[in-house]
Amino acid sequence: MTIRIAVGGASGYAGGELLRLLLGHPEVEIGALTAGGNAGTALGAHQPHLLPLADRVLAETTAEQLSGHDVVFLALPHGHSAEIAARLGQDTLVVDCGADHRLENGEDWTRWYGGEHAGTWPYGLPELPGHRAKLRNATRIAVPGCYPTGASLALAPALAAGMVEPDVVIVSVSGTSGAGKSLKPHLLGSEVMGSASAYGVGGTHRHTPEIAQNLGKVAGEQVAVSFTPVLAPMPRGILTTASAPLKHDADPDEVYRKAYADEPFVHVLENAWPATAATLGSNAVQLRATVDRDAGRLVVVAALDNLTKGTAGAAVQSMNIALGLPETTGLSTVGVAP
Numbered sequence: 382m383t384i385r386i387a388v389g390g391a392s393g394y395a396g397g398e399l400l401r402l403l404l405g406h407p408e409v410e411i412g413a414l415t416a417g418g419n420a421g422t423a424l425g426a427h428q429p430h431l432l433p434l435a436d437r438v439l440a441e442t443t444a445e446q447l448s449g450h451d452v453v454f455l456a457l458p459h460g461h462s463a464e465i466a467a468r469l470g471q472d473t474l475v476v477d478c479g480a481d482h483r484l485e486n487g488e489d490w491t492r493w494y495g496g497e498h499a500g501t502w503p504y505g506l507p508e509l510p511g512h513r514a515k516l517r518n519a520t521r522i523a524v525p526g527c528y529p530t531g532a533s534l535a536l537a538p539a540l541a542a543g544m545v546e547p548d549v550v551i552v553s554v555s556g557t558s559g560a561g562k563s564l565k566p567h568l569l570g571s572e573v574m575g576s577a578s579a580y581g582v583g584g585t586h587r588h589t590p591e592i593a594q595n596l597g598k599v600a601g602e603q604v605a606v607s608f609t610p611v612l613a614p615m616p617r618g619i620l621t622t623a624s625a626p627l628k629h630d631a632d633p634d635e636v637y638r639k640a641y642a643d644e645p646f647v648h649v650l651e652n653a654w655p656a657t658a659a660t661l662g663s664n665a666v667q668l669r670a671t672v673d674r675d676a677g678r679l680v681v682v683a684a685l686d687n688l689t690k691g692t693a694g695a696a697v698q699s700m701n702i703a704l705g706l707p708e709t710t711g712l713s714t715v716g717v718a719p
């Protein structure tokens with residue numbers, strides 16, 4: 382079977398990671414590649430690591446350019462996917478790496494992103510209960526945000542087991558590629574190098590409602606989420622530390638190992654603590670949970686690559702499920718270290 386794919390936003394970080402993974406996918410043929418202002422230039426000028434595609438010329442991001450493919454990946458800024466998807470038939474699988482279709486509550490969307498909600502699509506985090514089944518045969522998929530992936534996988538097993546109170550604290554350290562390629566004042570090299578800085582402090586980051594949505598479903602009740610993102614001087618990776626008050630005593634190793642026993646991409650570590658370097662370029666999430674007895678809290682640490690499992694890897698994994706391919710096709714769990 383040859384799956385013809387197109388990538389909207391191929392010059393960006395998420396688009397580049399999608400193409401890196403898709404070049405290694407045995408069932409895929411790469412069709413149209415599009416961009417915004419960089420349309421008309423060669424992909425090699427933006428993605429020098431994607432040598433086999435270096436001479437491809439980027440087209441404008443329009444539904445016409447993206448139509449005629451089996452799968453269209455959209456790695457565009459927020460707000461661009463609904464209009465394009467509406468003009469691609471339901472026989473095309475559209476996988477949106479942006480946030481437009483992740484939230485279920487339209488009021489949440491308007492509060493956190495502004496404007497009208499474009500609707501909710503099946504959510505590309507199959508490791509959360511109930512999601513894998515909804516991805517099978519889906520024709521529209523919303524890829525999770527990079528922070529919600531680590532935070533949700535870190536806390537879901539404990540909340541599902543009733544082990545902790547629905548009142549969680551999450552601090553996630555992210556590499557700079559999480560912010561995309563466009564120039565942002567706080568991301569100038571001289572501001573970022575040699576310094577770690579918190580942002581979106583005080584419950585103001587737009588991933589907070591997405592995390593609360595995921596955890597609330599697992600817990601079966603509303604979960605209070607305090608989330609603080611931290612920018613760190615590294616290109617890729619997210620290290621999340623999550624904690625919650627213990628409700629009853631249980632062995633976290635057992636709870637977490639059981640929850641993820643059949644998951645090919647979630648690795649519950651036994652001897653080491655998760656580190657971002659070990660997940661670079663891989664679709665793996667490393668996790669480990671423990672109990673801080675003096676504080677009466679569960680503490681979980683999770684590491685992933687924001688561009689792989691945090692975006693493009695989740696997109697390819699979700700495509701595999703939707704098309705009935707083995708879920709791990711074209712995806713590696715081998716990282717790069719040191």
Ligand SMILES: NC(=O)C1=CN([C@@H]2O[C@H](COP(=O)(O)OP(=O)(O)OC[C@H]3O[C@@H](n4cnc5c(N)ncnc54)[C@H](OP(=O)(O)O)[C@@H]3O)[C@@H](O)[C@H]2O)C=CC1
Pocket residue numbers: 389390391392393394395396415416417418419420442455456457458459461478479480525526527558559560561562563687688691692
């Ligand atoms: N980076 C990450 O870790 C994650 C990113 N995402 C999401 O993926 C999407 C892409 O992010 P990322 O790759 O980081 O961003 P980048 O800024 O690196 O890339 C954006 C891409 O979109 C194109 N683009 C920009 N404006 C327009 C426009 N008006 N019309 C058409 N195309 C346009 C750009 O083309 P050009 O080069 O011509 O400007 C580029 O190809 C976003 O929605 C982001 O939120 C999700 C999870 C994690």
Ligand SMILES: CC(=O)N[C@@H](CCC(=O)OP(=O)(O)O)C(=O)O
Pocket residue numbers: 478479480525526527528555556557558559560561610612
């Ligand atoms: C380091 C950094 O800036 N990270 C981004 C999160 C990127 C992400 O997951 O993107 P979505 O916009 O698709 O939700 C941020 O905090 O906005």
